[in-house]
Amino acid sequence: MIETRKASFAKLGDFLARFITKESNNDIWEAHEEKHVRQLDKAIADSIHYNGWFTKENIYFSLAQWAKALQLENLESWLEPYDFANNKQSKKIAIIMAGNIPLVGFHDFLSVLISGHQALLKLSSNDKLLLPALIDYLKSIEPEFENAIEIADEKLPNFDAVIATGSNNTARYFEYYFSKKPHIIRKNRNSVAILTGEESNEDLKNLGEDIFRYYGLGCRNVSKLFVPENYDFKTFFEAIYEWNPIINQHKYANNYDYNKAVYLMSEQKLFDNNFLILKEDDGFSSPIGCLFYERYSDKNQLEKILKEKEENLQCIVSKNLEDDHINFGSTQQPQLYDYADNVDTLAFLSNL
Secondary structure, three states: OHHHHHHHHHHHHHHHHHHHOOOOOHHHOOHHHHHHHHHHHHHHHHHHHHOOOOOHHHHHHHHHHHHHHOOHHHHHHHHOOOOOOOOOOOOEEEEEOOOOOOOOOHHHHHHHHHOOOEEEEEOOOOOOOHHHHHHHHHHHHOHHHOOOEEEOOOOOOOOOEEEEEOOHHHHHHHHHHOOOOOEEEEOOOEEEEEOOOOOOHHHHHHHHHHHHHHHHOOOOOEEEEEEEOOOOOHHHHHHOHHHHHHHHOHHHHHHHHHHHHHHHHOOOOEEEOOOOEEEEOOOOOOOOOEEEEEEEOOHHHHHHHHHHOHHHEEEEEOOOOOOOOEOOOOOOOOOOOOOHHHOOHHHHHHOO
């Protein structure tokens, strides 16, 4: 029943909220939860070991976002427009997950299960430990999930529909391979920020969160700035300086050094503060350690550019320039109804 499923995910949210603030306080755990605490602790430690981009801070940040999202009132508000109460035609949905940031595929997993379908999971090798730990907790509190979740090690067995996330190159393969099945195929997307020069220091500090969280690896991370013709980057650099310890992460530093060397050898004009390179470029997908920027003189022309490129964009960040823009500092705190690629996953699942 959908009410049972909602309650189960709300319990998971409560478990995560207690987990990230546990501070070695054993009094907050029920007896059956203690092994799941140990299991999640181990999954986090092992994930950090196997994936150099996964840090404890970023994993805990992801868990905190899901702890907030999985509150019962949020689940009910999200599900209210859909009718899954009498869903008697459960389908097996294959979910091919990315692994660029911790638990990036959790929303698809949640959508499939809460709508009453079965989840057939193909986990990314870069993020194969965290979700199984959460699955074991869900199974321990709700028997309905025991036969509704399957993890495929190699080739996917039979399934009725598919949700696949990958690069533009893998998307072409997915579209060919899954052409005869109902599907959602997600490609590369990027996020941009529009500055006017009127932003406060706090706005720009918050923008640093949008740029650097998860080392910029997510599609919701800002990878490009649009700035006025005479914009002075000094204020921007001062506001984001608190992120300078990021250069101590060796994988980030290696990318920063490599990209800086390539640009300098090709005599590119750069702004640089020793942990972030700013490069003028009309592209959207900047490499790690680099942020593209483009100057504009006409806001109408800028709106036209963004409209033409909307299929490549995940988020647009600004200081309330448009109703559908996102506030500074909130790109990595999406709501349940903020669907990847703006494709309504629950509508897709309800129509199978």
